[in-house]
Amino acid sequence: MLIKINGTESEVADNVAIQGLLSARKLTGAAIIVEVNGAIIARELWENTTLNPDDSLEIIRLIGGG
Amino acid sequence: MEDKLIIGGAKLDCRLFIGTGKFADYGLLPQVINASKAQVVTVALRRVDFGTPEENMLEYLPKNIILMPNTSGARNAVEAIRIARIAREAGCGKWVKIEIITDQKYLLPDNFETIKAIDVLAKEGFVVLPYMSPDLMAARRMADAGAAAIMPLGAPIGTNRGLKTRELVEILISEISLPIIVDAGIGRPSEAAEAMEIGAAAVLVNTAIATAQNPVLMAQAFGQAVEAGRNAYLAGTGATKRFAEASSPLTGFLRKEAVP
Numbered sequence: 001m002l003i004k005i006n007g008t009e010s011e012v013a014d015n016v017a018i019q020g021l022l023s024a025r026k027l028t029g030a031a032i033i034v035e036v037n038g039a040i041i042a043r044e045l046w047e048n049t050t051l052n053p054d055d056s057l058e059i060i061r062l063i064g065g066g
Numbered sequence: 067m068e069d070k071l072i073i074g075g076a077k078l079d080c081r082l083f084i085g086t087g088k089f090a091d092y093g094l095l096p097q098v099i100n101a102s103k104a105q106v107v108t109v110a111l112r113r114v115d116f117g118t119p120e121e122n123m124l125e126y127l128p129k130n131i132i133l134m135p136n137t138s139g140a141r142n143a144v145e146a147i148r149i150a151r152i153a154r155e156a157g158c159g160k161w162v163k164i165e166i167i168t169d170q171k172y173l174l175p176d177n178f179e180t181i182k183a184i185d186v187l188a189k190e191g192f193v194v195l196p197y198m199s200p201d202l203m204a205a206r207r208m209a210d211a212g213a214a215a216i217m218p219l220g221a222p223i224g225t226n227r228g229l230k231t232r233e234l235v236e237i238l239i240s241e242i243s244l245p246i247i248v249d250a251g252i253g254r255p256s257e258a259a260e261a262m263e264i265g266a267a268a269v270l271v272n273t274a275i276a277t278a279q280n281p282v283l284m285a286q287a288f289g290q291a292v293e294a295g296r297n298a299y300l301a302g303t304g305a306t307k308r309f310a311e312a313s314s315p316l317t318g319f320l321r322k323e324a325v326p
Binding site: 027040042059060064065 | 085086087089092095108110112113114116120122123124125135136138151152153155156158223224250270272273
């Protein structure tokens with residue numbers, strides 16, 4: 001199915017869960033925040049939150065900054 | 067004599083805040099923090115870049131450090147508010163540095179949008195420290211909107227030009243009862259000391275430390291300079307004069323003739 005990840009359209013497996021998507025991209029999620037359609041999804045829900053077609057996913061992390 | 071900086075319920079001994087951007091290696095961060103004794107550091111939020119290896123910068127920061135996520139990237143209040151809420155959800159605590167910029171040449175902040183963001187975020191319980199262009203009326207509005215401190219720039223971000231806005235910052239220090247924290251443009255420890263001598267509550271330094279040839283030693287120097295400047299302010303500097311005034315009496319000179 002087609003979803004948006006960080007603003008870019010991406011093809012992902014149907015009914016993929018957030019955790020599955022992160023693992024596929026080799027992201028362990030340690031310092032990562034996930035937003036789906038503008039709502040932040042708590043880490044404990046990643047395993048069981050499946051994505052839908054046209055969902056907009058933002059994967060955000062903390063970096064150095066002034 | 068106790069001289070702690072009290073912001074958002076925290077009682078700080080160190081008046082040097084450090085920005086964590088531009089370091090060659092996150093491994094320098096714990097050494098820099100240790101050398102400077104800084105208790106507050108800024109961090110930023112960005113989309114994950116799938117190309118670069120994942121690194122958790124929080125692993126490099128001491129457990130008891132106060133994190134101040136900035137809203138860099140925000141072009142208006144709405145974007146800044148969103149970033150602040152994301153940072154809070156990420157476990158950064160309730161401090162936030164509001165940074166709203168559309169000027170790409172000088173990275174000068176948008177005071178108007180900043181006031182709007184403070185208004186919303188302060189009501190949500192954030193400890194809001196706005197990065198701003200030193201203007202007294204804007205600072206007053208920011209204070210009224212619920213800011214915990216005011217952070218005027220010394221010079222544009224990353225320029226290392228020093229306290230170019232000195233006189234405007236002096237006005238803020240004199241007229242606003244919140245802590246005034248000079249943020250951006252400080253290039254040398256002497257400039258940090260200068261800001262503290264005129265009465266700033268603290269300074270925030272990033273580029274000058276991160277891009278020094280020896281960032282750890284520079285962090286130590288900045289820590290010492292901020293302490294020296296603060297002590298000078300508390301000690302009360304003597305007056306400047308136009309003409310010389312000898313340091314010993316002008317009598318009893320060791321001369322051959324019997325003069326007074």
